[in-house]
Amino acid sequence: MPVLKSYRTADSSNKITTYIYDDVTSLVAFDFGSKDIALNDVKNLDYIFITHEHSDHFMGLYHMQYVDILLNSNCEIYASNVTKDLMIAIFENSLKVSFDERSIKKIRELLSRIKGVLFFEKVKLTKDTYFRLFPSGHTYGSSMIYYYGKTNKILYTGDIDYASNDGDRQYRLDLKENETVDYIIADGTYLDNEQFKDESFSQIRDSILKKGFDKFYCKPEKIIFFSKKIISSPKLSDKYFVVFSKEFKWYLSILRKYNFDPFITDQILLESPYELPGGKKALYVSSKRIDEQTNVNSIVGLHISFKDFAYMLVEQFNCAKTKILVGHYNKESKKNILGTFHSSLETCDFDVTVLEEGELEL
Numbered sequence: 001m002p003v004l005k006s007y008r009t010a011d012s013s014n015k016i017t018t019y020i021y022d023d024v025t026s027l028v029a030f031d032f033g034s035k036d037i038a039l040n041d042v043k044n045l046d047y048i049f050i051t052h053e054h055s056d057h058f059m060g061l062y063h064m065q066y067v068d069i070l071l072n073s074n075c076e077i078y079a080s081n082v083t084k085d086l087m088i089a090i091f092e093n094s095l096k097v098s099f100d101e102r103s104i105k106k107i108r109e110l111l112s113r114i115k116g117v118l119f120f121e122k123v124k125l126t127k128d129t130y131f132r133l134f135p136s137g138h139t140y141g142s143s144m145i146y147y148y149g150k151t152n153k154i155l156y157t158g159d160i161d162y163a164s165n166d167g168d169r170q171y172r173l174d175l176k177e178n179e180t181v182d183y184i185i186a187d188g189t190y191l192d193n194e195q196f197k198d199e200s201f202s203q204i205r206d207s208i209l210k211k212g213f214d215k216f217y218c219k220p221e222k223i224i225f226f227s228k229k230i231i232s233s234p235k236l237s238d239k240y241f242v243v244f245s246k247e248f249k250w251y252l253s254i255l256r257k258y259n260f261d262p263f264i265t266d267q268i269l270l271e272s273p274y275e276l277p278g279g280k281k282a283l284y285v286s287s288k289r290i291d292e293q294t295n296v297n298s299i300v301g302l303h304i305s306f307k308d309f310a311y312m313l314v315e316q317f318n319c320a321k322t323k324i325l326v327g328h329y330n331k332e333s334k335k336n337i338l339g340t341f342h343s344s345l346e347t348c349d350f351d352v353t354v355l356e357e358g359e360l361e362l
């Protein structure tokens, strides 16, 4: 019997982010953010798929016990080209300070073995199994994984976003007719509500306008998303000009390499703001904490709401036999997720399970 094992991440969020799927013929990891995976499973892994560069989805790749095993195994590790570059750069720019020289060498070696692939491309694994990556819209280069396995066909969404008017922040699924899906493993972060999508930005906007904050810190991809929102908000763009801090350069250069939105290339990179166009004030953004006054906001990243997800379900699956397994949920949302599905998709009889840590036969 095929079995799915769900694991919690080793960080403070403690969400389920890592899934080990025993396909009977292959052992597969969808993300690798846990340090609780049995060593024997790590030894027997055939493939690891990393959806994106957030550490709760790949921190197992710098857990030394796993690193040693993986360096001596034939396990193949896959990610999109952009994600691979970002994972390496994040390790070099921030994570490596916590390791000694020997461990740094080993982790570097492991990260360099990641096979970068293109979105939509069919990548053959064995005679009758393959996978494809689809953009998930959550970060630049983030993927959903379609795994065409020997037994079940699985769509693992990873963390996914759907932001209107921002093509880089929208998932895109393009399955062929014969590419059925038995199970969707879904991002459940905010699957129980819709308000969060505008609330986080309006909070920031109000704090800029009322309280006069002029410095912001959060993760790089959120900074870009947030800066684009500022520019499209007339109240703010009349008064403010977004200034990217210089330490941000490594991130922008990777995005430039992969030809993302020209918005990214047009930003000013400065150590500190000086003469700005049209007498506007500087709104200084950084992915590193600048000082005590910095307004730290970590909720700018959106994930998907139930509505976004339902759109995908109705468009692509239309009440088909696909079963939905929800992971990565907030503790507070958990009790509402099932209710949301059943009340909003009454006419479609989707089979929904909220995943718990542990094993599930598929």
Ligand SMILES: [Zn+2]
Pocket: 052, 054, 138, 159
């Ligand atoms: Zn994420």
